[in-house]
Amino acid sequence: MSIKVSNQEIINxxxxxxxxxxxxxxxxxxxxxxxxxxxxxxxxxxxxxxxELWPQLTKEEADFISQKPxxxxxxxxxxxxxxxxxxxxxxxxxxxxxxVDCDVVVYLDIRDELLAEHCKKRGNDFTDSKNVKEAxxxxxxxxxxxxxxxxxxxxxxx
Numbered sequence: 394m395s396i397k398v399s400n401q402e403i404i405n406x407x408x409x410x411x412x413x414x415x416x417x418x419x420x421x422x423x424x425x426x427x428x429x430x431x432x433x434x435x436x437x438x439x440x441x442x443x444x445e446l447w448p449q450l451t452k453e454e455a456d457f458i459s460q461k462p463x464x465x466x467x468x469x470x471x472x473x474x475x476x477x478x479x480x481x482x483x484x485x486x487x488x489x490x491x492x493v494d495c496d497v498v499v500y501l502d503i504r505d506e507l508l509a510e511h512c513k514k515r516g517n518d519f520t521d522s523k524n525v526k527e528a529x530x531x532x533x534x535x536x537x538x539x540x541x542x543x544x545x546x547x548x549x550x551x
Contacts, residue, residue, distance in 0.1 A: 419486040423501035424526035429488040442489040463521040
């Protein structure tokens, strides 16, 4: 299912999806700098992957995944860590850059021009965010091909 909504409607759309699938494990997938943290703070019971993962990392793991620029090698290592350390509970949607074991996936897509604006405002590197976005899209497409989950696609337009 694909839905294009303004930022004002994103929260209501997510709440509706979360309500419909309240007894299932939900992963909200998006790249860096698209507004995941802002959204999850406005919806009760949501979890941020970073808040769950970072406290569990060793210094060496944290140092490795914090390297710049972001590379596929770093992404693969993050995936490994997340799959080992993180699980989703029903009723507590996880906002993430990686699809974790779940029943429902919501992809928050963002066009490159808007992503560049968000990166500039936040002082983040657009190239890194774009590389993460490409990895996120690959993960999304891979899981969709495999099936076995419910998929929602929301496009951020503001």
